[in-house]
Amino acid sequence: xxxxxxxxxxxxxxxxxxxxxxxxxxxxxxxxxxxxxxxxxxxxxxxxxxxxxxxxxxxxxxxxxxxxxxxxxxxxxxxxxxxxxxxxxxxxxxxxxxxxxxxxxxxxxxxxxxxxxxxxxxxxxxxxxxxxxxxxxxxxxxxxxxxxxxxxxxxxxxxxxxxxxxxxxxxxxxxxxxxxxxxxxxxxxxxxxxxxxxxxxxxxxxxxxxxxxxxxxxxxxxxxxxxxxxxxxxxxxxxxxxxxxxxxxxxxxxxxxxxxxxxxxxxxxxxxxxxxxxxxxxxxxxxxxxxxxxxxxxxxxxxxxxxxxxxxxxxxxxxxxxxxxxxxxxxxxxxxxxxxxxxxxxxxxxxxxxxxxxxxxxxxxxxxxxxxxxxxxxxxxxxxxxxxxxxxxxxxxxxxxxxxxxxxxxxxxxxxxxxxxxxxxxxxxxxxxxxxxxxxxxxxxxxxxxxxxxxxxxxxxxxxxxxxxxxxxxxxxxxxxxxxxxxxxxxxxxxxxxxxxxxxxxxxxxxxxxxxxxxxxxxxxxxxxxxxxxxxxxxxxxxxxxxx
Numbered sequence: 452x453x454x455x456x457x458x459x460x461x462x463x464x465x466x467x468x469x470x471x472x473x474x475x476x477x478x479x480x481x482x483x484x485x486x487x488x489x490x491x492x493x494x495x496x497x498x499x500x501x502x503x504x505x506x507x508x509x510x511x512x513x514x515x516x517x518x519x520x521x522x523x524x525x526x527x528x529x530x531x532x533x534x535x536x537x538x539x540x541x542x543x544x545x546x547x548x549x550x551x552x553x554x555x556x557x558x559x560x561x562x563x564x565x566x567x568x569x570x571x572x573x574x575x576x577x578x579x580x581x582x583x584x585x586x587x588x589x590x591x592x593x594x595x596x597x598x599x600x601x602x603x604x605x606x607x608x609x610x611x612x613x614x615x616x617x618x619x620x621x622x623x624x625x626x627x628x629x630x631x632x633x634x635x636x637x638x639x640x641x642x643x644x645x646x647x648x649x650x651x652x653x654x655x656x657x658x659x660x661x662x663x664x665x666x667x668x669x670x671x672x673x674x675x676x677x678x679x680x681x682x683x684x685x686x687x688x689x690x691x692x693x694x695x696x697x698x699x700x701x702x703x704x705x706x707x708x709x710x711x712x713x714x715x716x717x718x719x720x721x722x723x724x725x726x727x728x729x730x731x732x733x734x735x736x737x738x739x740x741x742x743x744x745x746x747x748x749x750x751x752x753x754x755x756x757x758x759x760x761x762x763x764x765x766x767x768x769x770x771x772x773x774x775x776x777x778x779x780x781x782x783x784x785x786x787x788x789x790x791x792x793x794x795x796x797x798x799x800x801x802x803x804x805x806x807x808x809x810x811x812x813x814x815x816x817x818x819x820x821x822x823x824x825x826x827x828x829x830x831x832x833x834x835x836x837x838x839x840x841x842x843x844x845x846x847x848x849x850x851x852x853x854x855x856x857x858x859x860x861x862x863x864x865x866x867x868x869x870x871x872x873x874x875x876x877x878x879x880x881x882x883x884x885x886x887x888x889x890x891x892x893x894x895x896x897x898x899x900x901x902x903x904x905x906x907x908x909x910x911x912x913x914x915x916x917x918x919x920x921x922x923x924x925x926x927x928x929x930x931x932x933x934x935x936x937x938x939x940x941x942x943x944x945x946x947x948x949x950x951x952x953x954x955x956x957x958x959x960x961x962x963x964x965x966x967x968x969x970x971x972x973x974x975x976x977x978x979x980x981x982x983x984x985x986x987x988x989x990x991x992x993x994x995x996x997x998x999x
Contacts, residue, residue, distance in 0.1 A: 458955040459525040461972065461994070463948035465983070467507045467539065468529045469990035470916040471500050474571070476908065479563045484550045492538040496901035497530050498547040498770055499905065501539050504529060506909040507948075517718070525956040525970075528993045548893075551901035552600070557635045560904050561657055564632050564911065568625070569663060573915070577690070577867050578633075578667035580651060580675070581874040582643055583621070584608050586615045587899070600896035606640035610882075618896075620881075620903055622874055623649045625667065628918035629873035633657075634907040638899040643674035648681065655687070669854070672868050676850065678730035690859075690867055691735065693848040701728065703738055705843045711738065719743050724861045726854065735856075737849040737864050746844025752840060756794045756832070763792050767828050774804060774823040781824045794836055799828040877910050916986070917944035923985050931982065951979055954994070 471477070482500035486494040493501075505520050519840030521536035551559055568574040587603055596603060603616050619637035624630060633654045637646050649667055658665040671693040675681055681689060693700045715722040719742030727736055766788060775781040781801040789797050849868050853859040893899050921941050924930060930938035934946055953974045972995040975983075983994045991998055 456959050458957045458973070460523050461525055461528070461954045461956050462509065463650055463951035463954075464504050464524065464529055465954075465993035466916065466986050467504055467912060468500065468993060469986045470912045470919075471503055471985060472989045474912070474915065476500060476563070476912075477501070479566065480559075483562065484554060485744055487543070487546050489546075490538070490543060493530075493534055493543060494807045494817055494875055495547055495550055497534065498539065498543055499908065500530055501526075502544065502547075502860065502905045503909050503912055504596055506987075512879055519790060522913050528956065545898070548712055548901035550900040552897040556900050556904050557633070557653070559933075560634050560907060561632075561654070563908075564630075565658065565661060567663070567911075568630055568632055568741055569665070571915070573626050573628050573630040573918075574632065574665060575630075575872070576668060577670050578623050578625045578654070579871050579874045580621070580669060581673040581871065581878070582619055582637065582641070582646060583878040584610060584617045584619050584639070585637075585950075586610060586617050590616075596896045601636050601900050602638040602640070603896050603899070604639040606638070618899060618907075619646070619901075621646055621879075622907065623650065623654060624873045624877060624914075626692075629877060629914045630916065630918075631877060631907050631910050634903065636903045643672075644677060647671055647675050649678070651675075651687075658816050659896075668859070668867070670871055672871065682730035682732045682852075688851075690757045690849060690851045690853075690864055692868070693850045695848075697729070699727075700848050703736070703848060704846045705839060708842065713740065714861070720865060722861050722865060729746060729850075733854065734850050734851060734852050735854060735861075735864075737851075737861055739847055739849060739865060739908060741845045741847075743845075748844040749841065752837075752844065753854065756837065759792055759794055760830075760832075763788075763795055763797075763830055766792075767797070767830065770826050772825075774825060775801075776823055778803075778824050780970060781826050785826060785828075792830075794833050794840075796833045797828055797830050800824050801825075837847050861887075877914070880910055880913065881906055913944055920944065920947065932978075950982065954979060959965070 477494070477500050480496035481494050487495065500954060501521065504524070508520060521539050522534075526534045526536065526539075584606065586608070601618055603618055605616055606619070607615070608615070608617055617639040619634075619639060619641045621637055622631055623633035623636040625632045633650065635646075635650050635653070651671075655667075658667070668688040669675070670690045671692075673692040675689070676691045676693055679693070682686070695701055695704060711723040713723050716722055721740040721742075723738045723740075725736055725738075727734065770784055770788065773784070775784065778801045783795065785799045785801075801824050802824045803821050804825050805821050808820050808822075810926065849864050851859060851864055887888045893902060924940040930940055931942045931947070933939045933942050955972050955973050957971050959969045959971070975994065975996075980994075980996060983990045983996060988998065
């Protein structure tokens, strides 16, 4: 009788599972959420792990297709023995999302994240806040939404999809791993100027009430910089960008180059610091110049000037062929045009239009009559306006209420603000079209809010895994190949996942009737075995390697 062999796809999911197990996510979830009395097969924590595997599976499977996703996966290795795909059905996940919402979405995530952050030494001195929007699929009429959940509605879309309803996510990250320490689901029309302050206040209170209290310097974009909230909150330490709508900021940014004593910060950055007062609070303003930003903005300006010139040529041609009833109308037209075109100066004269009014050849002694007025004009670039605009290019202002340069140097202010990109990278990850949750598709707003916890846990697992791998490579002075086959110490985890594709678990049935079989992991190679060992004992066990 021929041997019966069946295989299941393991690919990179063993690494995902190993990271989650190292962080003890299943145990932490199970400690907090009620057990599902209708199911003895799979706990709430195991369901969360299942959704993380689905979310980081980099397929286009949606939540209602997860049973299909797990049909081809070795769940006994990835989650726990005895778990089958049919246990991970719509009802099981609906119950999970309900439990997460009932416990409190931000509360659940924050408790787990701070616990892991402190245990794993992943917390930094600074916390970076930002928000983004997620579009939803469906109508989501107000009468169908729970009053307690977040409001799914139209708002300012950071994806430029103003035709679709949305929800917002407030995210805070910290440390070198870009560890997502806090998340909060928000209404689709939430304002950053309000929501950032509310999230900051809640997070500050939560972190200070921990057994081991944590304090941060808060870093955010200009939406945080408000007189009535930020500047009046004296107990907070913060770094934020100054809005250029403030008159004094406009004057500083557009100042003459000779007025500043720049300090070189490397990599195309220069800074100039000053102590000042705004909103009744003494603070440090750091004027920053970025050569990279200047070059980009200069190129954009040059294109804008060229486009303006083309439009001006057409406007002057039409204006020159217009017959105005009176000279005041002509002068008014010139005035309007001068206001419209900022980067060019227009020289124009109003001249009377005189013609013989009779038909045919004019008779001797007949005089021309004035029939209207025309405009004769020319133009040239407005060098002064262009120079003034160029002065502002590549410049922005950072502010902090930490006046002690020893506690927070100018260089550190710039460095920490640049780390704001860690939050933005997290948003790009969550919005990646290969990510399971690139757009929201659930019907109930409470479950959408709960699903955003799963999304952020996916980001946590990914960021921690990538950070640990890179740190281990540096520590061992070893490398892995990147997409260009160059040996590097900072590969992306996405690429590592790609390398792991094709690894499977083969089941060789000794007795198919009695379901007796032997398992072996196939399609491993020297490189994939090396990668697996970087991810520790859980990964080694999942992929069936020897621990030696």
